[in-house]
Amino acid sequence: MTKTLTYSAYDSFARIINENWGPEVSETLFPDIEQLLLKHLAQSASILDLCCGAGHLAQKLQDLGYQVTGIDGSTELLTYARQNAPNSKFILDDARYFKLPNSFDGVISTDYGLNHITTIEELTCVFHNVYTALKPNGLFMFDFSLDRRYQGDWNNSLLGDVQDEYAWALKRIYNPEEERGDIYITIFELTDHNWKRSDLTWSVKGYHLEEIISALQNVGFTDINYYNQEDISEPTKEANILYFVCHK
Structure with a gap:
C-alpha cells in the first residue's frame, strides 16, 4: 500500500455485505454497466474495480472474459472477494492514494463507494489516481449519491x-x-x-453535480456524461443518484 490506511470499520460488516448487499447490488446494476461501459470495451479488456467490496461485480466481469483487478481498503472484504472471484487480482489499498500504471481500459466504482470520500480535495485525488491508471481514451464509470x-x-x-x-x-x-x-x-x-x-x-x-464535474475536468477527464440511475433513459434533473461516464 502507498499509505498504511485501511478501512477496518468495514471489516465487521464484511460478512453481511458478502451475503446480502454485494450480490443484490451487482445484479441490479449490471444491465446499466453493460450498456454504459462494457459495450464500449473489448471482451478481454482490463478493468479496475475501485472500492470492489466482496468482489461480486468482479466475479461477473471475470466470468465474461474481462481481466479484473479490484482495490478495496477492507481486509475482510478482500478475503471474500478472493473467494468469489478467484481469477481476479485484488489489492489492499486506499482509493485516495493508490498508484497504478496506465494499464486499464476501464475503471468502475459502484455502490456509492466514492461517497465515502468526504472532502472534494480527496475526491479529486481519487479521480487523479484513476486518470493515471487508465490507458489513453480509457473509460471511467462510477455512481454517486447527490446531496x-x-x-x-x-x-x-x-x-x-x-x-x-x-x-x-x-x-x-x-x-x-x-x-x-x-x-x-x-x-x-x-x-x-x-x-x-x-x-x-x-x-x-453529499456532493453537488457541479462539484463532481469540476473535479473530473480538473484532472483531465473529457466527454463527461451522467445518467439517472433509477432509469438511464430518464432525465437527470431530479435524480438523486447518478452514473457518471467519462474518457481519459
Whole structure:
C-alpha cells in the first residue's frame, strides 16, 4: 500500500455485505454497466474495480472474459472477494492514494463507494489516481449519491435484518449544513455459542453535480456524461443518484 490506511470499520460488516448487499447490488446494476461501459470495451479488456467490496461485480466481469483487478481498503472484504472471484487480482489499498500504471481500459466504482470520500480535495485525488491508471481514451464509470438524496428520505432512515447467526441494524443521519452523513451500525454475531456485539460508524459526503464535474475536468477527464440511475433513459434533473461516464 502507498499509505498504511485501511478501512477496518468495514471489516465487521464484511460478512453481511458478502451475503446480502454485494450480490443484490451487482445484479441490479449490471444491465446499466453493460450498456454504459462494457459495450464500449473489448471482451478481454482490463478493468479496475475501485472500492470492489466482496468482489461480486468482479466475479461477473471475470466470468465474461474481462481481466479484473479490484482495490478495496477492507481486509475482510478482500478475503471474500478472493473467494468469489478467484481469477481476479485484488489489492489492499486506499482509493485516495493508490498508484497504478496506465494499464486499464476501464475503471468502475459502484455502490456509492466514492461517497465515502468526504472532502472534494480527496475526491479529486481519487479521480487523479484513476486518470493515471487508465490507458489513453480509457473509460471511467462510477455512481454517486447527490446531496439532495441525503437530505431526503435517506436522512433518519433505518435498516436491519435478523439471521440465525447474526443480526444488524443501522441508522443514517445527515447534516445538511456540513453536507455530511453518518451511518451508525450495530451488529450481533453468534460466535462460540455467545453473541458478540460490534458498533461501527461510516461517514459519507453529499456532493453537488457541479462539484463532481469540476473535479473530473480538473484532472483531465473529457466527454463527461451522467445518467439517472433509477432509469438511464430518464432525465437527470431530479435524480438523486447518478452514473457518471467519462474518457481519459
